[in-house]
Amino acid sequence: MRTVTLPVAYMPLVDAAPLIVAREMGFDHAEGISLDLRPAPSWSSLRDMLAFGHVDAAHLLSPVPVAMALGLGGIATPLSAVSVLSLNGNVIGVGTQLAERLIDQGYGFDFTDAAAAGAALAKAADEVLVFGVPFPFSMHVELLRYWIAGTKLASKQVEIRTVPPPLMAQALAGGEIDAFCVGEPWGSFAVDDSVGALLLPGKAIWTCAPEKVLAVRNDWAETEPHLLGSLMRTVWRAGRWLSNTDSRTTASEMLSRKTYLNVSPELIDRALMGEFAISARGEQRSVEGFVEFFDGAATFPWRSQAKWVAHQLALRNGLDVGTAERQAAKVFRSDLYRRELQGLGVETPGASEKLEGALSESTAVASANGSLILSRNVFFDRRIFEPAG
Amino acid sequence: MNQHLTVVVVEQNQERAFAIVDALKEAGDVDVSVIGNVSGLARKIATHSPDIVLIDIDNPSRDMLEELTVASGPLERPVAMFVSGAAGGLAKAAVEAGVSAYVVDGLQAERIKPVIDTAIARFQVLRQMRTELAETRRALEERKVIDRAKGLLMKAKGISEDEAYALLRNTAMNQNRRVAEVAEALVTASGLLS
Numbered sequence: 018m019r020t021v022t023l024p025v026a027y028m029p030l031v032d033a034a035p036l037i038v039a040r041e042m043g044f045d046h047a048e049g050i051s052l053d054l055r056p057a058p059s060w061s062s063l064r065d066m067l068a069f070g071h072v073d074a075a076h077l078l079s080p081v082p083v084a085m086a087l088g089l090g091g092i093a094t095p096l097s098a099v100s101v102l103s104l105n106g107n108v109i110g111v112g113t114q115l116a117e118r119l120i121d122q123g124y125g126f127d128f129t130d131a132a133a134a135g136a137a138l139a140k141a142a143d144e145v146l147v148f149g150v151p152f153p154f155s156m157h158v159e160l161l162r163y164w165i166a167g168t169k170l171a172s173k174q175v176e177i178r179t180v181p182p183p184l185m186a187q188a189l190a191g192g193e194i195d196a197f198c199v200g201e202p203w204g205s206f207a208v209d210d211s212v213g214a215l216l217l218p219g220k221a222i223w224t225c226a227p228e229k230v231l232a233v234r235n236d237w238a239e240t241e242p243h244l245l246g247s248l249m250r251t252v253w254r255a256g257r258w259l260s261n262t263d264s265r266t267t268a269s270e271m272l273s274r275k276t277y278l279n280v281s282p283e284l285i286d287r288a289l290m291g292e293f294a295i296s297a298r299g300e301q302r303s304v305e306g307f308v309e310f311f312d313g314a315a316t317f318p319w320r321s322q323a324k325w326v327a328h329q330l331a332l333r334n335g336l337d338v339g340t341a342e343r344q345a346a347k348v349f350r351s352d353l354y355r356r357e358l359q360g361l362g363v364e365t366p367g368a369s370e371k372l373e374g375a376l377s378e379s380t381a382v383a384s385a386n387g388s389l390i391l392s393r394n395v396f397f398d399r400r401i402f403e404p405a406g
Numbered sequence: 407m408n409q410h411l412t413v414v415v416v417e418q419n420q421e422r423a424f425a426i427v428d429a430l431k432e433a434g435d436v437d438v439s440v441i442g443n444v445s446g447l448a449r450k451i452a453t454h455s456p457d458i459v460l461i462d463i464d465n466p467s468r469d470m471l472e473e474l475t476v477a478s479g480p481l482e483r484p485v486a487m488f489v490s491g492a493a494g495g496l497a498k499a500a501v502e503a504g505v506s507a508y509v510v511d512g513l514q515a516e517r518i519k520p521v522i523d524t525a526i527a528r529f530q531v532l533r534q535m536r537t538e539l540a541e542t543r544r545a546l547e548e549r550k551v552i553d554r555a556k557g558l559l560m561k562a563k564g565i566s567e568d569e570a571y572a573l574l575r576n577t578a579m580n581q582n583r584r585v586a587e588v589a590e591a592l593v594t595a596s597g598l599l600s
Contacts, residue, residue, distance in 0.1 A: 059468040061487075061506065069498045091475045091487025091508075092497075152469050153476050179448070179473050181466040193445060334476075 020051040023248060026066045027076035029056050029278045030182070031201045031288040032103040032229050034268055035310055036076055039255035041271045047254070048247040056277075059181060060152040067232060068094035073241070074248055076102060077232040083326045083345045084154040089334060097238050097350045098230035098323070099357075100249055102256075104315045104392075106228050106288060106308030107157055107219030108204035109134075109164075111196040112189045115141055116214035116296065126214070126295060128302040131221040131397035135168025138216065142195065146173050149180035149194035157198040159329050160222045167398040186210045200228070201288035201308070202280055209284070214296040218304045225373070225394040227322045228308070230349075238353065246357040253316060253358055260311035265289040306392075313379065313392030314366060318349040321370040324404045342406030346370075364389040373402040411436045411513075411521060414454050416461040416471075418442050426460070426528050433524035448473045458518060459485075459508040460525050463501065471508055486511045496522055505529040548586035555589035558596050 023045075027033040036054060039045050045052045055072060057063035060081070067075040082096040111119070118141040119126070127133065138146075150157040158177060165175050180188045180197070186207040188194045197207070198219065207213040219226060231252055238245050258264050266282075269289055273282040287293050291307035294300065309315045327345030331338045351369040359365065367383035376394040383389075396402075413436050417423040423440045430438050441450055444467035451459055451474065461468050474485040485508050488497035496519065500507055503526040509518055552574065559570040574592075578585045 058464045058466045061468050061472050062463050065463070065497075065501050065506070069501045071501065089476065090472065091485075153472050179470045181469050183466065188445070191445065 020046055020049055021244060021247075022051045022053050023074065023244060024053045024055060024072040025074045025076070025248075026055045026057050026063045026072040028060065028063060028182075030076075030106075030203075031272065031278070031285055032106045032308055032310075033076050033277070034259055034272060034289075035102050035231075035252050035255040037272055037277050038259055038264075038268055039251045042255065042258060044254040044258070045251045048251045050244065050247045050251060052251070060155075064092065067096065067234065068092050070234070070237075073237055073244070074231060074233045077230055078152055078155045079227045079230045079322070080154045080156060080159060080326045080330065081152070082230065082232050082348045083323050084330055086344050086348045087327060087330060087334075087336060087341050089330060090154055095235040096232050096348065097235050097353065098232050098318050098348055099238065099245065099350045099353050100231040100252060100316050101227045101318050101322070102229040102231050102252070102310070102316070104228060104309040105218065105220040105224075105226055105306075107160065107198055107200050108215050108293075109161070109196065109198045109217045109219070110189075110204050110207055110213045110215045111138065112192075112194075112213050113211070113297075115195055119214075119216075126216065126300065126302070128215070128217060128293075128295065128304065129221055131164055131217055132168055134217050134221070135164060135170045138196075139169035139173055142170075142173055144174055145176065146170070146196065147176045147178060147194045149185055149188050149197040149199070150177055151179065151182050151185075151199060153179055154330075156219070156226050156228050156326075157200075159326060160219050160226060161198050162329065162333075164222045164397065167400075186212050189213050202278065202284045205284050205287050205293065206280070208294055208297060211297040215293060215302075216295075218293075218307055220304060220307060221397060223374070223396050225313075225392060227319075230318065238350075245353070249354070249357045250361060253361065253363065256311040256316055260309075309392070314364070314389060315392070316354075317366060318351050318354055319369065319371055319373075320346040320349050320351055321373050321402070321404060323349040324370075324406065325373050325402050328402070328405065339406035342404050346406070359385070366391075370404070374399070375401045411458060411517065412454065412456045413438045413458045413460065413521060414441060414451055414456040415439070416441050416444065416447065416451075416459065416465065416467070418444070418465075422532050425532065426525060429524050429528040430521060433520050436521055444470070447471065457510050457513055458521060460522075461506050461508075462529070463504045463506050468506055471506075474508060485509070500526055503527075503530040504533040548589075551586060551593055552589045555592045558592060 027036050040052045066072045082098050084090050124137040182199050182203040185197050185199050185203050190212040269282040269285040272278050272285050288308055291304040293302050295302050323345040324342040327341040331341035355365050364384050374396045379390055379392055381390050415426050427438045430436050447467055447470040475487050488507055505525050507522055556570040574585050574588055578588045
């Protein structure tokens with residue numbers, strides 16, 4: 018069968034797995050396309066590669082297309098998030114100095130209770146606390162700010178600075194930052210480098226945070242609907258394959274290769290298995306479903322997810338919240354998801370919005386075949402997000 | 407009106423930085439500074455208060471500059487990524503040439519254009535050189551691996567060098583892979599077996 022080559026940009030991170038697996042397992046060829054995966058050196062260059070047409074699709078931080086729709090951050094090419102690539106997958110870590118102070122004050126590093134972690138960190142930290150994050154528009158920033166605002170950390174002077182993930186450990190060692198929020202494997206990398214300890218998985222702040230999306234340009238989505246459909250089905254199949262725990266060792270090995278992440282498979286295993294070494298002393302913590310690629314309709318691009326991000330961005334940047342939410346809702350394309358995946362018999366929810374933070378247990382919801390179960394969806398402070406727009 | 411433009415070039419390699427600075431100075435009335443060390447990049451740039459920042463697109467530290475495009479960022483003046491739509495394909499051309507430009511909002515496109523055009527031309531030349539260098543290096547690396555694989559085959563099968571190479575090439579053709587890939591697999595496998 019003849020295949021069409023599709024250039025797709027990604028950042029070398031564990032959550033690029035659906036794209037890497039799609040290529041390595043040949044899910045792309047089965048759909049008549051051939052993914053030409055191009056690693057990007059930075060999020061801004063990845064965004065520009067997509068915006069200026071060097072690639073047709075990209076593995077993108079979910080707040081980036083939302084911010085662009087709100088006119089924040091320079092470039093304004095309209096993008097669509099056609100599918101969520103992953104939920105969660107970030108870790109919050111602190112430098113060794115702060116880690117020691119936390120131990121001295123008797124903090125147990127439970128890795129689950131975000132409120133307690135915030136209180137302990139507020140007690141251990143100096144007046145100014147500097148966090149490193151990979152990009153100004155990212156779930157890292159949103160989770161951090163939400164966490165800081167809802168805990169005792171709100172009383173501190175907190176700065177958030179951009180540091181590229183591979184340089185995070187170095188910035189921590191050099192004292193440029195005191196703590197970080199970063200995608201795996203870079204948190205574990207800092208632990209193995211003996212420059213930091215892990216405090217929380219991002220999941221402890223919001224159990225269902227949309228982390229990365231599959232993004233395309235709107236004009237491309239309109240002119241190439243067949244390619245778009247092939248791409249979305251390819252990635253969906255890769256996510257389903259990844260959801261099988263038997264696949265994960267193979268996935269770690271694929272991701273670890275020089276062409277992709279170029280780190281040891283053992284480092285990648287931690288995120289995929291949810292088994293972490295949280296400090297250089299080798300203490301272990303488990304996180305079930307640390308990063309989710311499939312289960313619980315993880316890949317469905319809920320318009321309410323885009324609204325949540327827009328809500329936070331609007332408040333910080335002085336935009337009208339209702340307008341921002343309405344603009345953002347158009348970016349997460351639940352319509353395209355339904356159109357392109359229904360042929361596979363994929364269960365899609367009946368609604369395109371949900372109350373974010375309102376599911377304290379996994380729950381069955383209305384769907385095409387009536388057998389869709391959504392995962393637990395709560396914020397650490399138990400608040401429920403009600404859209405304004 | 408003051409036609410003078412302040413430009414900051416972020417480039418760790420000194421020779422490359424000088425090549426860009428020289429080109430920019432020829433392009434017009436510009437005051438160019440170079441930042442080599444990227445730690446605390448956004449703050450350093452804020453102290454220069456430039457009209458334009460130029461950085462290599464492959465530089466991972468580029469993300470640090472995105473903070474400047476956020477209104478609440480450390481630089482008081484608003485900064486735009488590239489020139490607004492008025493300058494047409496300039497942004498696209500810059501990305502293709504491997505340069506990213508951050509321009510203060512409100513600067514007229516016609517003032518910036520010659521500076522960015524020059525930067526684009528210079529970056530293109532440097533990029534070309536770098537690609538060629540990388541390819542030469544890769545070719546050398548690959549030849550080393552192929553030589554080792556040939557050696558392994560000659561020893562294991564008692565065949566000549568030409569026969570060993572032919573075997574590698576035929577295997578690569580049959581498997582639809584590159585000779586270097588097959589050679590690397592062989593070297594890795596023999597490492598495991600020894």
